[in-house]
Amino acid sequence: xxxxxxxxxxxxxxPHKRRKTSDANETEDHLESLICKVGEKSACxxxxxxxxxxxxxxxxxxxxxxxxxxxxxxxxxxxPEKLTIYTTLVGLLNARNYNFGGEFVEAxxxxxxxxxxxNSYNEAVYLVRFLSDLVNCxxxxxxxxxxxxxxxxxxxxxxxxxxxxxxxYVYAFLSSLPWVGKELYEKxxxxxxxxxxxxxxxxxxxxxxxxxxxxxxxxxxxxxxxEYLDCLWAQIQKLKKDRWQERHxxxxxxxFDSILCEALQHNLPPFTPPPHTExxxxxxxxxxxxxxxxxxxxxxxFAELFQLPAPPHIDVMYTTLLxxxxxxxxxxxxxxxxxxxxxxxxxxxxxxTTCVDRFINxxxxxxxxxxxxxxxxxxxxxxxxxxxxxxxxxxxEVLEKCMRLSYHQRILDIxxxxxSTLCPANPTCIYKYGDESSNSLPxxxxxxxxxxxxxxxxxxxxxxxxxxxxxxxxxxxxxDEGFSFNPLKIEVFVQTLLHLAAKSFSHSFSxxxxxxxxxxxxxxxxxxxxxxxxxxxxxxRNHPQMIAVLVDKMIxxxxxxxxxxxxxxxxxxxxxxxIRLFVWEILHSTIRKMNKHVLKIQKELDEAKxxxxxxxxxxxxDDDRSSDRKDGALEEQIERLQEKVESAQSEQKNxxxxxxxxxxxxxxxxxxxxxxxxxxxxxxxxxxxxxxLQQIFLQHHQIIQQYMVTLENxxxxxxxxxxxxxxxxxxxxxxx
Amino acid sequence: xxxGLLKALRSDSYVELSQYRDQHFRVRRAGPRGGEALAQNPAxxxxxxxxxxxxxxxxxxxxxxxxxxxxxTTEEQIYELFSKSGDIKKIIMGLDKMKKTACGFCFVEYYxxxxxxxxxxxxxxxxxxxxxxxxxxDAGFKEGRQYGRxxxxxxxxxxxxxxxxxxxxxxxxxxQNQ
Numbered sequence: 058x059x060x061x062x063x064x065x066x067x068x069x070x071x072p073h074k075r076r077k078t079s080d081a082n083e084t085e086d087h088l089e090s091l092i093c094k095v096g097e098k099s100a101c102x103x104x105x106x107x108x109x110x111x112x113x114x115x116x117x118x119x120x121x122x123x124x125x126x127x128x129x130x131x132x133x134x135x136x137p138e139k140l141t142i143y144t145t146l147v148g149l150l151n152a153r154n155y156n157f158g159g160e161f162v163e164a165x166x167x168x169x170x171x172x173x174x175x176n177s178y179n180e181a182v183y184l185v186r187f188l189s190d191l192v193n194c195x196x197x198x199x200x201x202x203x204x205x206x207x208x209x210x211x212x213x214x215x216x217x218x219x220x221x222x223x224x225x226y227v228y229a230f231l232s233s234l235p236w237v238g239k240e241l242y243e244k245x246x247x248x249x250x251x252x253x254x255x256x257x258x259x260x261x262x263x264x265x266x267x268x269x270x271x272x273x274x275x276x277x278x279x280x281x282x283x284e285y286l287d288c289l290w291a292q293i294q295k296l297k298k299d300r301w302q303e304r305h306x307x308x309x310x311x312x313f314d315s316i317l318c319e320a321l322q323h324n325l326p327p328f329t330p331p332p333h334t335e336x337x338x339x340x341x342x343x344x345x346x347x348x349x350x351x352x353x354x355x356x357x358x359f360a361e362l363f364q365l366p367a368p369p370h371i372d373v374m375y376t377t378l379l380x381x382x383x384x385x386x387x388x389x390x391x392x393x394x395x396x397x398x399x400x401x402x403x404x405x406x407x408x409x410t411t412c413v414d415r416f417i418n419x420x421x422x423x424x425x426x427x428x429x430x431x432x433x434x435x436x437x438x439x440x441x442x443x444x445x446x447x448x449x450x451x452x453x454e455v456l457e458k459c460m461r462l463s464y465h466q467r468i469l470d471i472x473x474x475x476x477s478t479l480c481p482a483n484p485t486c487i488y489k490y491g492d493e494s495s496n497s498l499p500x501x502x503x504x505x506x507x508x509x510x511x512x513x514x515x516x517x518x519x520x521x522x523x524x525x526x527x528x529x530x531x532x533x534x535x536x537d538e539g540f541s542f543n544p545l546k547i548e549v550f551v552q553t554l555l556h557l558a559a560k561s562f563s564h565s566f567s568x569x570x571x572x573x574x575x576x577x578x579x580x581x582x583x584x585x586x587x588x589x590x591x592x593x594x595x596x597x598r599n600h601p602q603m604i605a606v607l608v609d610k611m612i613x614x615x616x617x618x619x620x621x622x623x624x625x626x627x628x629x630x631x632x633x634x635x636i637r638l639f640v641w642e643i644l645h646s647t648i649r650k651m652n653k654h655v656l657k658i659q660k661e662l663d664e665a666k667x668x669x670x671x672x673x674x675x676x677x678x679d680d681d682r683s684s685d686r687k688d689g690a691l692e693e694q695i696e697r698l699q700e701k702v703e704s705a706q707s708e709q710k711n712x713x714x715x716x717x718x719x720x721x722x723x724x725x726x727x728x729x730x731x732x733x734x735x736x737x738x739x740x741x742x743x744x745x746x747x748x749x750l751q752q753i754f755l756q757h758h759q760i761i762q763q764y765m766v767t768l769e770n771x772x773x774x775x776x777x778x779x780x781x782x783x784x785x786x787x788x789x790x791x792x793x
Numbered sequence: 794x795x796x797g798l799l800k801a802l803r804s805d806s807y808v809e810l811s812q813y814r815d816q817h818f819r820v821r822r823a824g825p826r827g828g829e830a831l832a833q834n835p836a837x838x839x840x841x842x843x844x845x846x847x848x849x850x851x852x853x854x855x856x857x858x859x860x861x862x863x864x865x866t867t868e869e870q871i872y873e874l875f876s877k878s879g880d881i882k883k884i885i886m887g888l889d890k891m892k893k894t895a896c897g898f899c900f901v902e903y904y905x906x907x908x909x910x911x912x913x914x915x916x917x918x919x920x921x922x923x924x925x926x927x928x929x930x931d932a933g934f935k936e937g938r939q940y941g942r943x944x945x946x947x948x949x950x951x952x953x954x955x956x957x958x959x960x961x962x963x964x965x966x967x968x969q970n971q
Contacts, residue, residue, distance in 0.1 A: 089800075373877040377915040422877065426920045461873040463922065561868050563884070602869060609880070646880075 085124050088117060092128050096142040103142070104312045111149035118150075118157055126161055130168045133187040134180045140187055141236075145309040148194025152320035158196050159323050162188075166326060173331050176338045178225055185229045188325070189237040194310045195317045199244035201325040202237065203252070206230045210252050212330050213259040220263055220793055221339035224286060226330060227256055231289050238293070239301035260290055266790035269783075270751050271344040271365045276407035280347035288345045341366070341791055348400060354382065354390070355397040362419060363412040366755035372415060376422045394423075402436065405447040410748035411755070413451060414638060421458035429459060429471045440475060445636065445741045449479060454638050457481040461602050484600035488556040490549070500549040503527050507553040517574045524550060524575075542584045550579060551592040555607075562606055569610055576616045586621035591630055601639035608643050612650055619651045619712045627719035636745040641752070644716070648757055651712050655705045662698040669695060710764055713757075717772050720750045721781060728778050738780070747784060754788040762792065807914040810851050811929050817942075818847045818932060850932035855882070855909045856902040858931040860948075862887075863922045863960030864895050874921050875901045879908020885939050891946035897961050898941075898948060900934050924960060 095110050096103060114125055132143050151158025165188060172181040188205075191197040212218075212226040230252070234241075242249050265284055269275070272282045283291075296303060310317060346360040361368050362375045383390050401408070401416055408416070424431060439448035456479060460468045465483045472480065489495055490504040506523050529543040550572075558568035569576065580586045590608070597603045611617045625631065626644050634640055669691050676688075724746060731738045754761060761768075773785035820843050859871070868884050875881055880903065887898035903909045909930075917928040943952040945966040954965035963969065 371878065371911055371915070373911070373915045376877075377919060380919060418877075422874075425923075428923060458873075462870060464867075464870075562872060563868060563886070602873065606872065 084117070085121065088114070088121060088125060089128055092125075092132060092146075093136075095146065096139045103309055107142070107146055107149060107309060107313075111146060111153065114146075114150060115153045118154060122157065122160070126164045129161060130164050133165065133184055134168065134172070135183075137183040137186070140183070141190055141307050142309055144187060144190040144194050144196075145313065147191060148196055148310055148317050148320065149313060151194070151196045151323075152316050155321050158320075162191070162197060162323050162325065166328065169328075170331060176336075178340045182229050182232060186233045186236060189233040189241075192237050192240050193308070195320045195322055198322040198324050199241055200248075201323075203241055203245045203248050205325050205328045206233075206241075206252055207248065208328055208330060210255050210259075213255065215333070218333045219337075219339060221342065221791075222333055222337065223259065224263070224342060225339050227259060228286060228289065230256070231286075231293050234293050235296060235301075235303060236306060238296065242297075242301070256290070260286060264790060264793070266787055266793075267342050268344055270755065270787040270791065271342065273344070273346050273363045273365070273409050273412045274404060274407045275409070276404070282347070283345045285343040285345055339792075348397065355379070355394055359397065359401070362415055363409075365409065365411060366758065368415075372418060373422070376419055379419075379423065380426050399435070402448065402451070405451050408447070410745055411752045413447070414641070417451060417454045417458060417638060421455050421462065424455075424459060425462040429463070429467070431471075433472050433476055437475065440478070443741065444478075447741065450636070450741075452476070453479045453481070457601070457638075460484075482599040484603065486556055486559040486600070487596055487598065489552055489595070491556070499530065500527060500545050504549045504553045507549060508557065511554060511557050517572055520550070520572060520575050521578075524579075542582045542588070543579075544584075544588050547579050547585065547588045548592050550575060551589055552596055555593060555596045562603070565603070565607060566610055569607075569614060569616070573614060573616070576611075576614075580616055583621060583624075586617040587625055587628070590617060590621065590625040591628070594625075594630065598634075601637070605639060605643050605646070609646060609650075612647060619647050619708070620715050622647045623712060623715045623719070627716075627723065636742060641749060645752075645756060648712065648716075648753075651709050652757070652760060655702070655709050658698065658702050658705050662695065662702050665691065665695045665698055709760070710767070713753075713761060713764060714767070714772070716753060717750075717768065720746070720753075721772060721777065724750070724781050725778060728780060747780070750781075750784050751787070754784065758788070758791065761788075765789070805910075805914075807917065808910045810848065813929060814844060814847055815932065817938075819843055820846045847932050851930040853906065854930050854932060855904065855906050856900055856931040856933055857909055857912055857928045858898065859901055860898045860927045860929070861924055862895075862897045862899060862926060863924055864897055864962060865960065866895070866897075866922045866924075868899075870921060871899055871901065875912055875916060878911035878916055879903050879905065883934075885934055887941060887948070888939055889946040890940040890942075896941045896947040897951070900931055900939070901928075902934065922960070 091110055091113065095106055099106055101109075118125065129143065129147060132139070136143070147158070147161055151161070165184060169181060169184045169188075172178075172184060188197060189202055192199050192202050209226040209230045213223045215223065263286075265287075268282075268284050274282055343364070346356075346363055348356045348359060358375055358379060361370070362372065368375070379390075379394060383394065398420060405413065433452075436448070436452060439452055442449050444450065444453070456468050456472065456476075459471075460481050465481070468480055469477065490498060490501055495501055503523065503526065507520065510519055510523060524546050527543065527546045527549060529541070530545050531542070554568050554572060555565065558564040576589065580589045589611070593607055593611075594604060597607070608617075608622055612619060612622065623644065626635075626640055631640060669688065672688060672691065724743075727740075727743055727746070728738055768785065773782055775782070820840070857875075859875075862871075868886055871884055872881060875884075881901060882904045883900075883902045885900045885902075887896050887900075888894060889896040901909075901912070903912070913928055913930075916926075918925060920926070941947040941949070941951075943949045943966065945952060947962070947966070951961055952966045955968050957964050
């Protein structure tokens, strides 16, 4: 009965309104869909689709104006590949509804200001380009566009601002010219010439210290590695000389010329670039990658993959993209890709180390999708070179990665016998107490005892009591109560446990978990941590992948800390393997874990603070005194978290300082030795090492920016060898 | 109001849930005889809430099911491949229930969902040990789920298939027994 009453209420109420809301939603979704889809494959021509859509939108302007404005601004921001399609659409709308055109221009300017304030510079470039193409569609008057560009380029006169800010405004101006250069020059050539002159003088006087750090190749042949603004300037100059003729840009508005030229244009309001603030973060400069004499799919993809400091997308995406392209173009792309690989191999000598890393990872993963088929004999030249030089090193690292994706015997099978010297070691465990000859080793009997204990599922306590009897070779008076640093105890325990758990990663992880307490106790001191890592390395030196996952686990379970890993990497035990890829993967992974840890605690602190703020607000709303007590607990938590954050940040800073310090030490050692011996400093080891230092700066530049003062005053001082100091100076130039 | 501008463009089909739902999935709840009613027998205690709950878990899961592995593919190989989309928290190899040997599937758990999503986008459908592997969202590992559910101890798909697959024990179990 109540149900019927409910129904009556509905009927008596405002059904009209309710139905209209859901209809409105449907229409808005429909408009969104129409706008997104225009320009895609269709039975009709683009022109008729645009005309049709313009008609539909015009009719909907009275009821859905703000929605349509928002949609168009969004596609301008997010769909740059369809720029001229949407500018033509706006042109048609403006021709039919002048007011709407004006409101759209205003909305775009608002959007541009927002994007700049939000540091969304890539989006902002698309918006500027969109505005400039609106000149071609008779929506915006050319003189007002020229005025905006004048304001952009006048940013080059600003003082006390980062160069990267000035750079961006010049970039936004230049990169719009392929679309609108012709029109602007026709209408306002004198003004444009002035803007060009100002641009040129800026480009001549700006600093380019950052270039060596961002180059993929250190050589200028066969293709120069141009700084991106210099490259763009050269291209625009050429385009201007060619009277702005080009054949890449689709211009649908040309078909509507008769309609559009009747339209009234709007003037852009005077646009002042938002001032530089503390929070402004501008895009980093780039060095343009050139591989072929003409641009081809693989070149574009490799250009992104090798971009420094980082590719726009996750590395693995490019591998999968190239695999998909090979499937779509099986007759051509695999060969082009093979050629590209060959070219990259030929130029390994001058390729940036970080880019070589990515090349190794890409190539090995790619091969694993194609049965590892490759003409290795073509690369036989590397067999006679110093194994530490780029080409043989590359092949070695590739084969090692290929093995990780398959198995040892497979690698031996896929390469010619001559390449066996470059094949990776069989990833077996090395147990020093394993054979008869180890009887004489100190601790041997304890090792055997431990092995028996582990196999009979002993507990941590039982292990502790076995280890108690191990003498300490370092100390005269061993503290029987506690466990001061005893390298022999660590040796027998870690060797035996890891050996027994060698079967798989899971087995090793279980072992670490089960005897976590023992590990923590033995590795309590800094020397203990270092020794655990050393022993683990001795056991698994044939299996770099296992080393990496064990280090990762040990950090995550706090058996060792990040600084210990950094010190271990620079220790003499690792000097033979210092330039191997796995070492750097471990170091960068360690730094990333440290960074994530700091972010996590900061987030916890922020959340607790927000909770407190909400509680306060509720208290002031409710005037409830009982929440005073709740406040106390929360405030205590916030204080604890604050301490935790500070301690984590300090640990993070210390990690970077340790790393930089060790780099400076080993590089200085090398430079001094070469000077004394009278040999060239430019050994493969040196090139590798200095680029690894650059890599630390580039990969983690945001965090390191915080330490600039300390680095300048403490480590990278004027007394430092200029070769090492140059790296620091290049880094400073990146955001200067 | 539409749920987000340009949702058509934002569609991320590689990350969407598939049609597959684990028929053994149950929300933990007390049975009439007290204690856990988590079914060993899938027929008992099924409730529509289970499907809803499973979907909820799938949408925020960091765990992937990986299928069509060779029986010989090792944990190390899986680690290497799946590390390309992010740090792995844990891998659990799928085992034949009787033999306790690898039977061609595993679970890969990441620390963060974004890394699992990238695996769904870029690793799903590519090769491992020269086989095209398939990844799908998993509601989360529970003890017992590491075992194949086929009658012979391996996966169900290996019970009934008619083809010969050298990496998965040869012919399907039924075909072998014929």
